[in-house]
Amino acid sequence: MSSASQPAPQDSPQPGQSPEHPYPVRAVAIRVAGWIDKLGTVWVEGQIAQMNVRPDAKTVFMVLRDPAADMSLTVTCPRDLVLNAPVKLTEGTQVVMCGKPNFYTGRGTFSLRVSEIRAVGVGELLARIERLRRLLDAEGLFDPRLKRPIPFLPNTIGLITGRASAAERDVTHVAATRWPAVRFAIRNTPVQGPNAVPQIVEALRELDKDAGVDVIVVARGGGGVEDLLPFSDETLCRAISACTTPVVSAVGHEPDNPLCDLVADLRAATPTDAAKRIVPDAAAEQALVTDLRRRSAQALRNWVTREGRLVAQLRSRPVLADPLSALTTRSAEVDRARTAVRRDVTRLLQAESDRVGHLSARLATLGPAATLARGYAVVQTVPDHGDPQILRSTADAPAGSRLRVRVADGAVTAVTEGDASAG
Known part of the structure; x- marks a missing residue:
């Protein structure tokens, strides 16, 4: 086979990048310490949760806690820095510290190496x-x-x-x-x-x-x-x-x-x-209940007395003392009113009766019957078809017309012979 078909050689892995080439513990600790050392100094505020001051030790170990969260930092500082602090440092003291993050390679622990401590004053709080x-x-x-x-x-x-x-x-x-x-x-x-x-x-x-x-x-x-x-x-x-x-x-x-x-x-x-x-307060509440019961009973008695007095006043009034007197008085008034009404109605009927009589007499005097009684007659033509008609003109009764003549005691029929004035 040609060299072109051969796989390219792979680079050897870096230390710490594979299980075949691991870092030793010291190398990891040294690298972590180097990274943390680059952070520089930082100001931090918190409460001292623990403080260990040994008599023969030059370093003081403390735990600085965040009062608003369940987090804390391990803090180390020189003994003289604690003794010369602006306030006495005890557990619970609120402080501001300036320190440099530090990683101890020997134990693999992190702490803050403090170089300055300031107390948080009351005014700042x-x-x-x-x-x-x-x-x-x-x-x-x-x-x-x-x-x-x-x-x-x-x-x-x-x-x-x-x-x-x-x-x-x-x-x-x-x-x-x-x-x-x-x-x-x-x-x-x-x-x-x-x-x-x-x-x-x-x-x-x-x-x-x-x-x-x-x-x-x-x-x-x-x-x-x-x-x-x-x-x-x-x-x-x-x-x-x-x-x-x-x-x-x-x-x-x-x-x-x-x-x-x-x-x-x-x-x-x-x-x-x-x-x-x-x-x-049970005693005060019991006294209040007792007082309320007494006041409610007194109020009820006062109400009953007031209502009884009102009933007595109502019963003493004339309308209730003698209830029939009002009826008797009204009964006499009703009788007088009935008599007056009856008298007025009788007078009115008599007057109207006289008026009707006068009108009847006038009507009888002016009526047709009275006129007929004085010798007058009512002449009507009787056509072959239709109702009789009052004769008003001689022209309406030519010769041969049938007539009906009404007089006071009855009516007679007649036949015309013609116009008398023409003869």
Whole structure:
């Protein structure tokens, strides 16, 4: 065969691109460390979740947590940097760090080597809370029309608070004192620090899914701005807004106003105030029922007395005191009216009878019978066919015409002989 038909030789694979030519672990670690080393320095903000300061160690190991998400970074820094920090660094402190990403090839771990630490001041925290407040307000999370009504008498109250805290004691004690039959579904979570927000959100979702829970109370005692910072977290505020169960915020004291107060369906000034506003006072309600029964009974008695007085007034009126007197009076009036009508009708009939008599006499005087009685006669021609006709002219009765002559006591027939004036 010719060399043209021979397959072209393939290039040998690069290291790490096939199972036959793998990279050793050290090569991969060195390459990853080189890539990460190219990232340079970066500023990062978060809360210190863990801090390990060994007395004889020059390096401090910390875990920096994102308060709005379940994410964290391992941080290393010189011991002197922690000791000379602008504020005392403890777990839960909000800080801003400048560091360089670093990959330790020996253990294959990633960390942030910090070279500068700055504390987040109260003014900056308040400014961030204000910006978040405006954002949530623009989205409508504070709209009063979205607030769900609190049930009058909840069967089970979901309570999210710190373990064995004064807030838990205040809510449960005051609520049980006011309504002994009240039940609680308590979820103990951290109420400050880096782990507070995710655990509170998880407890909130768990209680919201429980169909037996009628209202959820998020309670915590007072504290500084940093202590109450989790309750102004965007994740927690959105979780409260997404709940279908009414949520009561009882965080801090009266002057404190975290953002969860604005998102919740009801804001209570203190945990004690929350218990008073969601659970009715059994003694006060019983007193109210007793007072309402007394007032309703008194109102009913007053109504019966008023109606009895009205009936007595109606019965004392003349029309009811002697009901037949009105009939008697009207009966006499009816009799007088009937007499007057009868008299008027009789007079009218008499007058009309006289008028008819006069008219009859005049008619008899002017009628044909009276004229005939005075000697006149009515002459009619009697044709062979047809009805008799009044004779009005001699021309209508030529000789030989048959005539009918009516006189006062009857009628006679005659035959004409012609016109008498002609002879």
